[in-house]
Amino acid sequence: MSTTVSPLAPTTVPDMPPIAGVRLATAAAGIRYKNRTDVLLALFDKGTTVAGVFTTSKCPSAAVDWCRAKLKGGQARALVVNSGNANAFTGKTGKQATALTATIAAMATASTPARIFLASTGVIGEPLDATKFDGVMDGLVADAAPGGWLDAAKAIMTTDTFPKVATATVKLGKARVTINGMAKGAGMIAPDMATMLAFVFTDAPLSAAVLQSLLKTGVADTFNAVTIDGDTSTSDTLLAFATGAAAANGAPKISRASDPRLKAFAKAFQNVLADLAEQVARDGEGARKLVEVVVEGARTTASARRIAMSIANSPLVKTAIAGEDANWGRVVMAVGKAGEPADRDKLSIAFNGIRVATRGARDPSYDEKEVSALMKQDKIQIKVGLGLGKGRDRVLTCDLTKEYVAINGDYRS
């Protein structure tokens, strides 16, 4: 945890209501950090369904392998998350560590390892000593209580500068249901740390298949539309748990993703993901500005996404924004290198609503002073019009500052 909170941190933290069927507890197991919590247990009532999406890395962590395999069962009894060690690139030892952790948690919760979900974040390549969970697990189970959401979000931080939580309440049928979420750090956040982790919890009675469908749909324009440095972690994990406890209040059981009663819930679910994803961007390493890249008029939505990502991952665009420079020449460069259909002479570019380039050349009415003043704001929107079709997409990122280099390069010196 950093002592300096990101200047882009949200100014208010939402009150997190309890979710019936979910209890939380945290502990300090001394995995790597001193004087802070580093283990989170989320304990679920019987009947809780689970879904998940994971890193596309070909070198995933042992915990990612574990969760992928166990998702088939669709049922969860507990989630165990540790910070300080990613249990990634740890070979056979890493696989054994996941099995041991799940066994310890299953024994303490009278369950089976197949219903224990795991996530680890921290150093890559160091063996994770899973026996450390043994010393804290019974206490965690005894302490588990419906509150403590912010404490939970703190226990999973590595070099995040603030805990990330979000909540929504929405009607499902005639019953009110709640969605709570938490997340930690964007991409490969910190000195040899890895992992973006996010967990979403609801009392809505949703089948695992419905939950998986909501996740798959929801992640595309939220977490998958955020980039800090283009470096995909070995450990990215987004898990969702639905306890079904709201059925007692009359919430209908939903077992088809196409069920029309799911519409408002799906929107609220997506909003929670979007909120967490934006907080991840706001806590990007060294970030001083939140950057929204909007691409319109592309041939297709997928093409708009690739062009937006090309802009959002360009070191030259990101350093220009750090320097408060509306350097649209670099945006042209990033559009040009994306490998997607683009016609230089139809391109228009705006920064925070002021058009700076149109039809492949500088806007005749461009006023550098006016634009420079806008670039001092802490949220910058880059909007690119391609003029080719109706494809539109949006990506969030942050600027690239010397602090990013310092955080990632200086820590041994």
Place this chain on the structure above:
Amino acid sequence: MSTTVSPLAPTTVPDMPPIAGVRLATAAAGIRYKNRTDVLLALFDKGTTVAGVFTTSKCPSAAVDWCRAKLKGGQARALVVNSGNANAFTGKTGKQATALTATIAAMATASTPARIFLASTGVIGEPLDATKFDGVMDGLVADAAPGGWLDAAKAIMTTDTFPKVATATVKLGKARVTINGMAKGAGMIAPDMATMLAFVFTDAPLSAAVLQSLLKTGVADTFNAVTIDGDTSTSDTLLAFATGAAAANGAPKISRASDPRLKAFAKAFQNVLADLAEQVARDGEGARKLVEVVVEGARTTASARRIAMSIANSPLVKTAIAGEDANWGRVVMAVGKAGEPADRDKLSIAFNGIRVATRGARDPSYDEKEVSALMKQDKIQIKVGLGLGKGRDRVLTCDLTKEYVAINGDYRS
């Protein structure tokens, strides 16, 4: 031009012999810079053939458009290069500027615009005032002489910290022929500047098609295997000119790329390109370390290239090297995100010849002190073994330092 020369600059500059049929001159046209040359004229004898490869950007500069169209003729009378203005994203004005520049040069050299080749490097989006060439062109033609290669390389610099030249002499048939080359700055080098430019000249009698074939083959493992920041310029241009003057000394005329007499020449040509490309990496923005990424055991060569590029473009790998940290966890991450076949449990990684990871986990004999000492060297090799096949490739890059951010972000503040 920077006042601080890159610490990675070559310690010696080769003597550049003249190339029969090529004459050079430089001038200060005041396009953007004060008190320095900013125009290069290379004047070719009758019969000079030309070939070129260009940026893959969908938003290329006007000069790139011009050269692409004129290459069909295969004949060159002159090359005009300016620094200070890239003539990119300048719309109709930019197109007119290229036509006017070529007309001015054609009139001064008793040629036609179709035989004039152009390259521009500098600011994007500013109209290029081509009338400035009018004031210097007659003087350039009058001054043009066989020497002055280093001066020529200096005139095309933007924020390069040293001029980049290379030369080779080789036998073609029984005659000695010479290959001279020059280049400027890697990728999107500098504060809103764009362009990697390189020019190669020879007196060998090669048809335009042969020259094009040599370029296409040669560029793949030289210029296309260098990355500074992954940001492809709007203006990347590599042109080759063959005067054929060596035919007078008995050099055979080569009109088929498969001609066996071309073998030694092709190798020397490739060496000149490789030398220039390495100099470009050595002058990457803010570079303090030259980084060679070697990937072995990939399924295919193309797969090895993509994995090598994923490593070479990773901000986290590059900042780790700036911090002299053999952070192989980040190399694992970059392999994993490349989207290419990889098996975590077969992966091995070495820094400067010392294996740090093997079979998907830390090398048991890993000695951090030994590796840390090696990381202080100014050339770092990262070698990754995938253990899947025979695909091998190599890419050059540099580290990512605070100076990169300063050069690209701070210049307006």
